[in-house]
Amino acid sequence: MSMIDIPTSGKASASSELGRSLEASSGRIFSRKSRLSFYNRTFRIICIASAVFVCMILFSILFLMGRTGILTFDTVSVKDFFLSTEWVPENDQYGAFIFIFGTFALTLLTMAISVPLSVIIAIFLSEMTPGWLKTALRPVLDLLVGIPSVVYGFLGLTVLIPMLRTVTGTNMGDGILAAAIVLTIMVLPTISRITDDSIVAVPKKYRDASYALGATRFQTILKVVLPAARSGIMYAVILGMAHAIGETMAVVMVIGNTPQLADALFKPTSVLTSNIVMQIANVPFDSTWNDALYLMGFILLVISLLMIVIVRLIQGRGVKA
């Protein structure tokens, strides 16, 4: 508040002649001063309204998804929805266990592949490459973040699945492994760039101290640099996980879209996002089927919001340390 008072009080002291001359020459109804303060106040109100509007979107999404989703339990019991594996909407069987399990399995598999790879790439970028290669590679990774997900899905469908078929010799390519590889390619630039930034932010004196004790580079990175960058790496991993859980189009194109349990790497299955997008268009709005799909969306929403809370906690801890 005091910020706003400074200019007005400063002006009031030396007001009269300057203010009057401006007033006389402009010839408007309002004096210049009251006009400016009117604009100032209006602008402030517009800004507040926009901020509140952004929050309102979140709450109306939460409310709408929750309200529509809860209607599912009018006809389906909670136990059936979460634990049954029978997803046959034509017979009024709405068991979403397959999709929930599929989402978690896919995310874990993606993280198992992408986190080690990303951390290695981040170490490569920040600790080992010469300067010219760094300035060349960082923008390339930044550009990769912007490639549309549907393009990665297309790549997975036309390049990766035939590749997997020839490598493994099976005639089934699509499934959870293909989806995990596609997702890995998608989240890898994000995770490795944030990890890279947090490794660069580790003070140089830590490394110097480690080298002075006679440690090799391998020991320095493993025992000093990575632990010091821990909170940044955790942040990157959770962000990547949130991406992987919510990703839709890349997954739809390679996962096979069949409601069966993902208990093998090469077996067409389905996850929450892919099931929603494949079915929502053909379903009347006031049906249990539709409500069940909204409930699945609500579950996704809650998971992704939980992740943000965890990120907040990690960041809070990182600042204190």
Next chain:
Amino acid sequence: MSKVTTAANQFAARRGFNQIANRLFTGIVWLIGICTIVFICGLLFLILKKGLPELDWSFLYGLPSEMEEGGGIGPLIFNSFYVLVISLVISIPLGMAAGIYLAEFAPATKFIAFIRICVEGLASVPSIIFGLFGIALFVEALDIGLTIIGGAVSLAFLNLPVLTRVTEESIKAVPKELKHASFALGSTHLQTIRRVLIPVALNGIITGICLTAGRAFGESAVIILTAGVSSSGEMWDFSLYSPGATLAVHLWYVQSEAIVPDAQLIAEKSAAVLVFVVLLINIVFRVPLWLNERKTR
């Protein structure tokens, strides 16, 4: 480094092991780093190489066809840009105003901290949720069906939190001295924001807008749910109420649902155009910023 070679050094064996581990580690990191980056870039290069040489004007400008060969993607490219522009027109002013509020006006209270978490939370909501929200809002509540305006507004909601955060962070990064100098000259808060803070923060804001625009151009889940998978089939259809499939949606549709005989070829060419435009949006606006950064470093 040190050439101490006393026979009685009990750490000698351990040191030898450490050296080998160090070499091995360096080798593995180089190998994996180079391989992964080359692999990903190779995939993208493959797309461009397959699609770009095949392009011609009749494909870029032509109308899509449902049954016969030789369909084009003209209306879909047009829809892509049309939806993108509408969504940016809605989200840039709102997002920037909210960001300015959080950076400049907001007092440091619990409530504002809560608003920040909301914005952050909204930024992490999966895009398909915005699609479901769009269906409930436009198709059900307002009953206008799958339209361009529905898709554009849903897309704008998706972009809003990102723009808010980018604006907030860039304005906060402006040195305090500039702001105080402006106040000392007697300008109001609005004048300070307009003449000092926004011009200085513009680099960051433009980078953020580019990122959002690139993401919005390639976004497909939201558009499929709110604007449909078909276009009106005419070029230059500015109507806000016609179905508005974009290029990204068309790529998915052709690849997995369509029955045209040359679907594979159309998909390859569409993917190349899509990647090309997204890279163009990113490069054209950001290269000047990179050069600037290098100069000042």
